[in-house]
Amino acid sequence: MREPLLTHPRLTAPRLVLALLGSLLILFIIGPLVRLLFMASPSGLGRALADPELQASIVLTVLCATAATAMAAILGVPLGYLLARTRFPGRRLLLGIVDLPVVVPHPVAGIALLLFLGRHSLVGGTLASIGLEFVSHVPGIVAGMLFVSAPLLVSGAREAFATVDPKLERVARSLGDTAWESFRRVTLPLAGRGILAGGILAWARSVSEFGSIVILTYNPKVASILIFDRFTAYGLPAAVPAAVLLLMVALAVFALVRLVEPREHR
């Protein structure tokens, strides 16, 4: 039987101070969001839902975020497995590189991607010659989203795989499984929830991305850019309904993450 980690705290003076300090931060986080939700009138939300430009923008955002997450999963889950299961020279460096996008300011990431994937670069020029253009095209949105969200998926997958004891795979192999079968029948089912949680976080991060996309592909507009565009052009009343809609999408995703996340991570 596992010992309970949390006990009911007695209200002592030091604990009261800690609770008060924590409460200030919690208020700072939920205050603006609640204020925003209450700003939008039902009629304003209705108009926003019927707005074809906003509809197209949200569909574009969701599709691009899904594509970026799928690519992050295809490329990042094997990397997460490798990082969790093997020790090799340069592993720590690789871990640092994977986390690098987290510390790079997003407009900086946008400029770096512009230089790397622009028509005048070697990579961008080569890809453009086969019809894959990034700057001011949809692939540019996906590239920006992939850059900022991939670390979340790789870390999620790495942590999920690290919780699966390698001896379980060995037992499966000795029971007749090939390496792939033991991965599919044992490792993946046990790490699945952690990987899915990482994937949803990566997807949510993609949906909220602004800084790199605004430099790579201003048009067509993803939701975050459309909200910025309306705010600068028409002011707060025009931006709020769209902002509330995007916030609701983000909250729904957040709830989903909490549902699928492995219990011990909560």
Added chain:
Amino acid sequence: MIRLDGLRVRVGRFDLVDISLEVPSGGYALIIGPTGSGKTTLLDAIAGHAPLLAGRVWAHGEDVTSLPPEQRRLGIVYQQYHLFPHLSVGKNIAYGLRGQAAAGAAVEARVHALAALLGITPLLERGVHALSGGEQQRVAIARALAPRPSVLLLDEPFAAVDPATRTVLRRELRALHEAEGITTLQVTHDFDDALRLGDTVAVMAEGRIVQQGRPEEVFRFPNSAFVARFVGTGTVIAGHVERTGDLEADGRFAARFVSGALELHVVAEREGAAHAVIRPEDLLLSSAPLPASVRNRIEAVVERVELLGPVVQVHLAAGRDLVAAVTTATASELALRPGVRVWLGLKATAIHLV
């Protein structure tokens, strides 16, 4: 059968070298070594999960050294059992049956037969999280046996259960081994496992097998002070052998073993530095001086008395520390307690020199 031919295995910063052992078909062998001596890595290497630096592994008459684990037909049960947490008990046992041409009904029959054999039928539909240590071990053994491996590899199978369960599981494992007739190779740090289960035991020290043979032979006649101490044969005393008699036809001679203030009459094969191994049950305790016919008569003082079930272990100071074992009846008859003076008798031939 399983045969290990000169295995060399890397364990962290040291190597296990020249590990050779043959277990005949249906045999039960144990490799015994201290905790941290690389026993689990050795099993992993045999099963194909860790690389071999040298040597060959033979199973069911075939060289399996270069085969992947899934083709070796070696079942493995780890110390912590490693049941699949996302599967029920029944599905854990059936796991290795999927690849076989067996139909669903045959799989179910095999699972039920093994569950019945191990007394876990009521658990088949349950998850594995709430099982006790003993139940988990039974499920892990059933799972390993299900695909009918040619050899069963056991990694410290009793380390994670309480002593009472250990006794029951040892008995059950021996019965199961006899019923299934499966060749078994177990690694353990506990020589009791070897005495109760094994046909053959190999003792490992500093990465090598230093002695192998029948468990009772290894126990009674350890070939080094390390083995004597490790298997718990008796008190091990470092000293010196000096010849006192003529060489007999069997190559042995009467001698004196000297260790500090303790002098013993012994029968030796060589002179010089040696260790004397004195088994607790060979020491005769008396409250009065012993007759001259007893070759070694030693005066000693009781230091500590420990009750071990029906046997009492008596720690004695006699120039060197000695340990004797007597029945509880003898202990109370002699009124053994710390400070009491006793006389010890010991046959010269009972002292094992290494």
